[in-house]
Amino acid sequence: xxxxxxxxxxxxxxxxxxxxxxxxxxxxxxxxxxxxxxxxxxxxxxxxxxxxxxxxxxxxxxxxxxxxxxxxxxxxxxxxxxxxxxxxxxxxxxxxxxxxxxxxxxxxxxxxxxxxxxxxxxxxxxxxxxxxxxxxxxxxxxxxxxxxxxxxxxxxxxxxxxxxxxxxxxxxxxxxxxxxxxxxxxxxxxxxxxxxxxxxxxxxxxxxxxxxxxxxxxxxxxxxxxxxxxxxxxxxxxxxxxxxxxxxxxxxxxxxxxxxxxxxxxxxxxxxxxxxxxxxxxxxxxxxxxxxxxxxxxxxxxxxxxxxxxxxxxxxxxxxxxxxxxxxxxxxxxxxxxxxxxxxxxxx
Amino acid sequence: xxxxxxxxxxxxxxxxxxxxxxxxxxxxxxxxxxxxxxxxxxxxxxxxxxxxxxxxxxxxxxxxxxxxxxxxxxxxxxxxxxxxxxxxxxxxxxxxxxxxxxxxxxxxxxxxxxxxxxxxxxxxxxxxxxxxxxxxxxxxxxxxxxxxxxxxxxxxxxxxxxxxxxxxxxxxxxxxxxxxxxxxxxxxxxxxxxxxxxxxxxxxxxxxxxxxxxxxxxxxxxxxxxxxxxxxxxxxxxxxxxxxxxxxxxxxxxxxxxxxxxxxxxxxxxxxxxxxxxxxxxxxxxxxxxxxxxxxxxxxxxxxxxxxxxxxxxxxxxxxxxxxxxxxxxxxxxxxxxxxx
Numbered sequence: 001x002x003x004x005x006x007x008x009x010x011x012x013x014x015x016x017x018x019x020x021x022x023x024x025x026x027x028x029x030x031x032x033x034x035x036x037x038x039x040x041x042x043x044x045x046x047x048x049x050x051x052x053x054x055x056x057x058x059x060x061x062x063x064x065x066x067x068x069x070x071x072x073x074x075x076x077x078x079x080x081x082x083x084x085x086x087x088x089x090x091x092x093x094x095x096x097x098x099x100x101x102x103x104x105x106x107x108x109x110x111x112x113x114x115x116x117x118x119x120x121x122x123x124x125x126x127x128x129x130x131x132x133x134x135x136x137x138x139x140x141x142x143x144x145x146x147x148x149x150x151x152x153x154x155x156x157x158x159x160x161x162x163x164x165x166x167x168x169x170x171x172x173x174x175x176x177x178x179x180x181x182x183x184x185x186x187x188x189x190x191x192x193x194x195x196x197x198x199x200x201x202x203x204x205x206x207x208x209x210x211x212x213x214x215x216x217x218x219x220x221x222x223x224x225x226x227x228x229x230x231x232x233x234x235x236x237x238x239x240x241x242x243x244x245x246x247x248x249x250x251x252x253x254x255x256x257x258x259x260x261x262x263x264x265x266x267x268x269x270x271x272x273x274x275x276x277x278x279x280x281x282x283x284x285x286x287x288x289x290x291x292x293x294x295x296x297x298x299x300x301x302x303x304x305x306x307x308x309x310x311x312x313x314x315x316x317x318x319x320x321x322x323x324x325x326x327x328x329x330x331x332x333x334x335x336x337x338x339x340x341x342x343x344x345x346x347x348x
Numbered sequence: 349x350x351x352x353x354x355x356x357x358x359x360x361x362x363x364x365x366x367x368x369x370x371x372x373x374x375x376x377x378x379x380x381x382x383x384x385x386x387x388x389x390x391x392x393x394x395x396x397x398x399x400x401x402x403x404x405x406x407x408x409x410x411x412x413x414x415x416x417x418x419x420x421x422x423x424x425x426x427x428x429x430x431x432x433x434x435x436x437x438x439x440x441x442x443x444x445x446x447x448x449x450x451x452x453x454x455x456x457x458x459x460x461x462x463x464x465x466x467x468x469x470x471x472x473x474x475x476x477x478x479x480x481x482x483x484x485x486x487x488x489x490x491x492x493x494x495x496x497x498x499x500x501x502x503x504x505x506x507x508x509x510x511x512x513x514x515x516x517x518x519x520x521x522x523x524x525x526x527x528x529x530x531x532x533x534x535x536x537x538x539x540x541x542x543x544x545x546x547x548x549x550x551x552x553x554x555x556x557x558x559x560x561x562x563x564x565x566x567x568x569x570x571x572x573x574x575x576x577x578x579x580x581x582x583x584x585x586x587x588x589x590x591x592x593x594x595x596x597x598x599x600x601x602x603x604x605x606x607x608x609x610x611x612x613x614x615x616x617x618x619x620x621x622x623x624x625x626x627x628x629x630x631x632x633x634x635x636x637x638x639x640x641x642x643x644x645x646x647x648x649x650x651x652x653x654x655x656x657x658x659x660x661x662x663x664x665x666x667x668x669x670x671x672x673x674x675x676x677x678x679x680x681x682x683x684x685x686x687x688x689x
Binding site for chain 1: 437474
């Protein structure tokens with residue numbers, strides 16, 4: 001049973017690990033392989049700051065809220081493990097700021113210590129009248145992806161550095177199931193008008209005195225189009241750009257200025273921070289995550305694809321819940337193929 | 349008295365902040381700081397600089413609270429300004445955890461720090477040996493940056509600073525009109541204060557930049573305080589010990605205790621061991637005194653004995669000491685005009 005995962009970002013690698021963990025014991029013939037044209041540190045996941053935080057509203061998408069919770073609880077459980085540092089996992093507290101009252105988010109009981117800001121705390125942020133404080137988690141892609149890669153390599157998962165041009169390409173090589181975790185470029189494999197880039201740009205600075213995340217919100221301009229500051233383990237990420245439909249991965253001078261000015265207004269001490277990098281990336285945005293099976297008829301075989309893409313700006317936040325769901329879909333494929341005790345069948 | 353000459357003895361957080369307050373309240377004063385040690389070799393440099401007050405049994409609580417509030421307000425404004433990183437002042441959130449529920453649920457300073465509340469059940473799960481806790485946000489003064497920033501402001505205002513060991517306050521009476529004694533542990537020798545005793549503290553300063561939150565055991569012995577570049581792991585409270593040499597067994601013990609609160613510290617790098625003697629006293633001595641010898645008078649303002657709570661109350665006590673200096677000046681001016689009569 002050959003399973004190919006397309007994509008080596010947080011979604012691809014975690015889905016691969018989840019499937020291998022759950023099924024390699026039950027299915028000795030299970031062979032996993034990851035195909036991608038970009039690996040860490042060149043994936044979208046590597047550019048993200050790594051803060052666990054869903055969007056303000058789940059738009060009634062309870063399934064996604066459950067996947068977010070599953071991810072948070074899974075990570076929280078790993079916080080005290082010896083692997084935490086290597087995974088890039090740590091606790092962090094911080095602020096969400098608003099210029100008007102906002103309903104409590106779907107994740108208020110998932111994070112730790114969620115509360116409203118006191119008037120004295122709001123003095124720190126002139127111009128903002130309401131806000132939240134909570135303790136959440138950071139999962140830095142630059143550490144997590146290599147950690148996932150090592151776990152997979154230890155398990156004998158193979159890696160192929162090549163762009164996959166079509167699902168058929170893999171099936172004709174003898175792959176039985178494909179996991180489509182191709183993020184922003186899923187449209188190249190199968191057109192999906194719902195999948196659009198949510199372009200982001202960030203400035204990396206050295207500001208080690210900043211110990212909290214600070215996310216501002218401007219309800220009129222939409223999510224992540226307002227300054228944010230997220231301190232990581234090596235540098236602090238300044239951001240606040242979300243451009244729907246913009247495919248450019250070039251850093252924009254105009255965006256740089258806007259991010260810099262607005263973040264320095266938020267935290268005056270940042271004026272003294274040294275800039276050490278800049279990056280642009282495309283959030284694979286979709287009205288909802290596409291996490292479902294698709295059966296394709298190719299000649300006389302039933303080809304199975306499990307789609308797991310469209311996680312927008314909350315990929316890290318939701319990844320493990322989605323990986324588990326993808327693993328369940330894989331399990332149902334195995335059940336249907338009666339794979340747990342079947343001899344190999346004829347091929348194309 | 350056109351330009352009173354004030355000598356401040358001591359260049360730790362108390363000496364420097366007191367000198368600064370004096371220049372602020374008495375612009376005509378000529379202030380000089382004298383000390384045998386300057387940053388990074390003061391007791392203050394060893395401390396983490398967390399604004400979590402120590403309770404002095406012999407000082408009225410409302411006075412301690414006033415000192416803390418003034419200090420917190422002063423530093424809060426700096427932390428919010430462009431100077432924050434240079435001054436080494438930053439906000440930090442975290443938890444104080446207790447193995448058994450403390451007698452008083454609310455410490456006197458709970459309404460001064462930010463967002464003080466009991467920890468939730470979910471948060472306490474992270475600390476299986478602890479049953480109760482407080483969550484709050486407070487400030488941290490990193491040293492050397494904070495001391496260097498104070499020195500810079502003093503120099504900009506014309507304050508002179510000299511390395512000099514003062515062994516007797518009377519040495520200074522011919523050059524200075526008023527002496528301010530901020531000698532911390534040095535006051536034991538300098539003014540023979542038998543109420544003053546060292547409480548030895550050993551700490552580790554480690555590189556663990558993923559630690560963004562503080563954790564403190566309510567017993568005060570084990571704590572993890574993330575600073576700008578290093579995390580301070582502590583500690584010990586050895587009453588009466590004068591030893592400034594690091595102890596290897598203590599290092600191991602501190603490290604183990606901190607790792608049990610925060611397991612990821614196992615991966616900490618670059619462990620530096622430091623020792624400081626907390627200049628402890630049942631009450632902080634912020635007091636005026638006029639020394640007298642052979643008809644000569646020397647006004648002295650004492651500001652020492654802050655023990656484990658120096659950073660938490662430094663600005664409040666500095667202001668009080670500066671006020672006392674003002675009283676000394678008025679007294680001197682009063683007596684000199686009487687002399688003229």
